[in-house]
Amino acid sequence: MNIVVCVKQVPDTATERKLRSDDNTIDRSANGVINELCEYAVEDALKLKEAYGGEVTVLTMGPDQATDAIRKALAMGADKAVHLSDEALHGSDALSTSYALSQALKKIGFDVVILGSESTDARTGMLAAMLAERLGVPQLTLASKIEVAGSAISIHRQTDYGYDKVEATLPAVVSVVEKPDPFKPRYPSFKGIMAAKKKPIEKIGIADAEIDPAQIGLAAAWSVVADFTPAPPRGKGVVVNDEGDGGTKAAEFLVSKKFI
Amino acid sequence: MAEILVLVEQVDGEIKKVTLELLTLARSLGEPSAVWAGPGYTDVAKARLSEYGAEKIYVADSADIADHLVAPKAELLASLVGSRSPAAVLIASTTEGKEVAGRLAIKTDSGVITDAVGVAEGFVAEQPVFGGGVVVHSKVAKGTPIIALRPNSTQPVATAGAGTEEKVDVALSDAARGARVVERVKEKTSSRPELTEAAIVVSGGRGVGADFSIIEQLADSLGAAVGASRAVTDSGWYPHEFQVGQTGKTVAPQLYIAAGISGAIQHRAGMQTAKTIVVINKDGQAPIWEIADFGVVGDLHKVLPQLIDEITKRK
Numbered sequence: 001m002n003i004v005v006c007v008k009q010v011p012d013t014a015t016e017r018k019l020r021s022d023d024n025t026i027d028r029s030a031n032g033v034i035n036e037l038c039e040y041a042v043e044d045a046l047k048l049k050e051a052y053g054g055e056v057t058v059l060t061m062g063p064d065q066a067t068d069a070i071r072k073a074l075a076m077g078a079d080k081a082v083h084l085s086d087e088a089l090h091g092s093d094a095l096s097t098s099y100a101l102s103q104a105l106k107k108i109g110f111d112v113v114i115l116g117s118e119s120t121d122a123r124t125g126m127l128a129a130m131l132a133e134r135l136g137v138p139q140l141t142l143a144s145k146i147e148v149a150g151s152a153i154s155i156h157r158q159t160d161y162g163y164d165k166v167e168a169t170l171p172a173v174v175s176v177v178e179k180p181d182p183f184k185p186r187y188p189s190f191k192g193i194m195a196a197k198k199k200p201i202e203k204i205g206i207a208d209a210e211i212d213p214a215q216i217g218l219a220a221a222w223s224v225v226a227d228f229t230p231a232p233p234r235g236k237g238v239v240v241n242d243e244g245d246g247g248t249k250a251a252e253f254l255v256s257k258k259f260i
Numbered sequence: 261m262a263e264i265l266v267l268v269e270q271v272d273g274e275i276k277k278v279t280l281e282l283l284t285l286a287r288s289l290g291e292p293s294a295v296w297a298g299p300g301y302t303d304v305a306k307a308r309l310s311e312y313g314a315e316k317i318y319v320a321d322s323a324d325i326a327d328h329l330v331a332p333k334a335e336l337l338a339s340l341v342g343s344r345s346p347a348a349v350l351i352a353s354t355t356e357g358k359e360v361a362g363r364l365a366i367k368t369d370s371g372v373i374t375d376a377v378g379v380a381e382g383f384v385a386e387q388p389v390f391g392g393g394v395v396v397h398s399k400v401a402k403g404t405p406i407i408a409l410r411p412n413s414t415q416p417v418a419t420a421g422a423g424t425e426e427k428v429d430v431a432l433s434d435a436a437r438g439a440r441v442v443e444r445v446k447e448k449t450s451s452r453p454e455l456t457e458a459a460i461v462v463s464g465g466r467g468v469g470a471d472f473s474i475i476e477q478l479a480d481s482l483g484a485a486v487g488a489s490r491a492v493t494d495s496g497w498y499p500h501e502f503q504v505g506q507t508g509k510t511v512a513p514q515l516y517i518a519a520g521i522s523g524a525i526q527h528r529a530g531m532q533t534a535k536t537i538v539v540i541n542k543d544g545q546a547p548i549w550e551i552a553d554f555g556v557v558g559d560l561h562k563v564l565p566q567l568i569d570e571i572t573k574r575k
Contacts, residue, residue, distance in 0.1 A: 013506060013525050017390045024396075036507055094372065095365055117355075120506050120529075123389075124374045125355060126362030129330055133363040138438030139329055142355055144500070154442075157329070158355075158501055160454050161271075162447030166329055168439045178507045180496040221401060222371030228396040231388060234551050237537075239544070242558025247566025250538060251574065253554040257536055259460065259482065259515050260574050 001054030001148070004110040005045040005078065006101060006131075007038040009062050009069035010121040017121070023218060024225035025091050026121055028062070034069035037116025039185035040176050042073045044146055045114045046186070052148055055079045057108060061089060061101055067201065074196035075188030081201040082108055088206055091218025094122070098130035100216055103209040105135060110171055112153065117142050117175040128175035138168035141175040262290035262347030263316075265340060267333065267360065268309065269352045273300025275308050277457050278352040280416035282409060283312040285379060287419060290347050291315045295340060297333045298326035310423025312416060320428040328432070329439035330356060334363035336430045341368045341404050348383055353408035354456060361408045370403025377413040377512070377533070391506065391529025411457045412512045447499065455485045455502060460515045463487035463504055463531070467520020467541065467560055470497045474564050475519060481571045487511065487531075489521045505530035519560045523548025540564065 011017045012031040020027045045056045058073040058081040060066050070081045084104045092100060105113060113135075118125040132139035140146075143155035144163060151170045156163040158177050188196070206213060214220060240249050254260045264286040269276040279294070286292035293316040294309045301321045309317055318340060325332040337349060337360070349364065351357045358374050365372035376385035376398075383405040387396045400406070455461065462484045464475035472486070479486045487504040488497070504511055506529040516534035521527055523539075523546055531537070532551050539548050539555035540563050549555060556563050 013391070013529070017393070019389075019394060019396070094362065098362075098366070118507075121390075123510075124362070125358045126372070126374065129359035130362040130366055132438075133331070133334070133366045136435050139331060139359070140439055141329070141359060156445075157441075159444075160456075160501060162445045162501075164329075164441050165443040165445065166439050167442050172438075178490075178493070178500060178503070180494050180500065184494075222365065222369075222403065223373055223398055223400045226384065226397045226399050228389075228394050231392055231395050234532075234537075234553070237539075237549075237552040237554055239549065239552065239555045239557060241544075242556050242563055245566075246540070246556035246558045246563040247568075248570055250540065250554070250556050250563065250567045251570030253538065254515075254571070255574065257515070259536075260571055 001048065001052050002109060002111045003045045003048055003054055003056045004059050004105060004108055004113045005041050005056060005073065006059050006113065006115045007042065007069045007073050008035045008060065008119050009033065009066040010035045010119055013120050019225070019228050023091060024228060025218065032065055032068055034072045035116055035119045037118055037176070037178060038069070040178060041114045041116045042076050042078060043185040044176050046077045048112065048146065048148065057082060059101065059104060059108065060084065061097065061104070070201055071196055072188065074199045075193045076186055077192060080199055083201055083203050084209060085203060086205045088213050088217050091221060092216050093221040093223055094124050094126050094130060095222045096216040096220055098127055098134055100206070100209070100211050102131055102134035103211045104204065105131070107209050112170060113173045115175045117177050128173050132173040135173065138172040140166055140168055140172050143174050143176045144179060146174060263344055264290040264292050265337065265346045265349045266292050266294050267337060267349070267351045267357070268294050268296050269354065269357065270300060273302060273305060275305060276352070277416065278411040280312045281411065281414050282350045282352065283309065283314055284416050285409065285414050286350055287313045289379060289383070292421065293318060293346070295337060296321060297336050299323050306423055306425065310421050311418050313419045313421040314423050315421045316424050316426060318426050318428045320430050322430070324432055327441055328437050329441060330359045331363060331436035331438065332430070332432050333360045334367060335432060335436045336428065337364050338367035339430060340428070346404060348405040348407060351406065351408045353410045358408050361406050365406050368403055370406050371400030372406040373398050373400060374408040375510070376407050376409045379407055379409070383407065388533050391525060392532045410510065410512060452479060453483070453485045455487055455509055456511055458485035459513055460484035461487045461511050461513045462517045462519070463489065463521060464492060464519050465489035465521030466491040468492065472498050474561065478517070478564055478568050481568050489527050518548055519564060521548055522546040523551070
């Protein structure tokens with residue numbers, strides 16, 4: 001099975017994240033880490049390979065420093081990587097990004113594409129659905145469980161009430177949600193980290209993936225950030241120590257705010 | 261006045277509150293038309309949508325729409341955008357709503373904005389980003405603005421609309437039938453409100469422990485939804501769909517009660533736009549205190565039972 005896992009390098013959520021004042025795009029200059037849910041996507045891709053055979057290719061789109069996310073995925077056990085990097089991609093919105101990645105995916109070829117359901121930076125949660133739309137293949141998103149039997153694939157799609165069982169025929173686009181132990185992403189072993197250094201990373205530009213420059217980048221964006229401001233700070237709250245009446249005090253506060 | 265399409269969010273024919281919020285907002289921007297996708301449309305639904313201002317109701321109630329994931333709804337909306345040329349399309353910024361919005365944007369070659377909490381004149385959308393740390397104003401530059409709005413962004417206000425029905429037949433493409441929903445498994449049957457829609461959310465963290473009954477009791481005494489921190493869902497103490505945070509749900513209720521939650525950025529990113537935040541935590545130095553409007557430093561296993569008693573007494 002030809003498995004492609006899309007990963008994204010994002011600003012570390014533990015640091016202060018910023019928008020750039022020159023063009024209102026996300027500042028990607030420092031502290032890039034692999035997006036958390038992408039690690040789950042890599043884990044599920046590796047599990048599919050272990051169960052059904054095949055190869056796992058990592059695909060990322062982003063500036064040169066996004067190599068860190070690729071290395072992490074390779075160290076976890078992915079076989080090879082494709083890094084779509086081009087100055088012209090800077091400032092691409094969700095429509096442009098889905099277009100550029102879909103072109104790269106057509107070039108790579110796939111039976112299944114796996115993504116995290118959302119990134120911690122833009123958090124639009126749309127990319128998997130948009131890739132399915134662009135590629136004309138079934139959308140199996142928000143998966144907490146994936147099963148493959150021949151060319152049939154089924155998932156448990158996480159819902160507010162539990163899950164939906166959804167079926168399709170490969171090729172397909174799958175997005176995955178966070179899961180508890182024992183389904184958490186594996187840690188790269190020392191051997192894995194060493195092996196990752198020898199694994200091939202193919203760098204491609206927009207011409208290689210036949211990406212139309214008029215459909216990408218800030219100039220082509222279908223939506224734009226007009227302005228941004230830091231959120232106003234919350235006022236200082238009232239804190240009491242529990243001296244046997246903490247619950248009563250909390251109730252009094254709720255009454256004062258008319259919640260009771 | 262310009263027509264604004266509002267995709268109705270409903271489960272088994274029951275209209276979700278966020279739809280009424282979207283209709284309310286649509287009235288400030290133009291003339292709202294509700295779009296019903298899937299089975300379950302009834303006179304009750306019609307009355308409800310009209311009560312909140314729907315001038316038109318497009319009804320596409322074939323089972324085919326609900327039996328396939330996301331794509332049919334995008335096709336239905338795309339055909340309406342093509343034939344009616346609305347000024348904008350409003351969709352709930354839920355996991356599924358955002359997926360519909362994304363596919364619709366591609367189909368109609370239009371810009372899309374997600375997680376908006378308000379839309380002003382000229383369809384300028386306000387979005388909290390980076391976990392609520394920054395407020396952004398965005399605008400669609402091409403096509404028909406498609407804006408996904410978070411539940412609880414506005415208060416639904418009833419103002420009668422004509423509610424003129426129009427049947428819509430959609431011939432779904434093969435591509436839209438690619439992902440078949442074969443079974444819906446309802447794991448938790450509770451009468452609690454849905455997490456992202458609830459006016460009050462009571463969340464528990466590591467400090468609660470594996471037994472979440474005290475959180476559920478407090479939630480029930482307030483008619484609230486139950487949430488959990490990642491420490492809790494990671495441990496399998498509570499299902500992941502109840503996780504509030506960066507890798508879970510984003511909530512913006514009127515009242516958020518955080519019990520035994522330290523308040524790492526991972527969690528705060530999912531709840532810090534709540535109107536009022538109440539904290540119960542024995543660690544007075546935990547980061548959650550930075551955003552508390554009111555809090556009790558103490559053992560939640562002592563404070564919460566007393567709070568529940570007081571609430572029950574005052575009802």
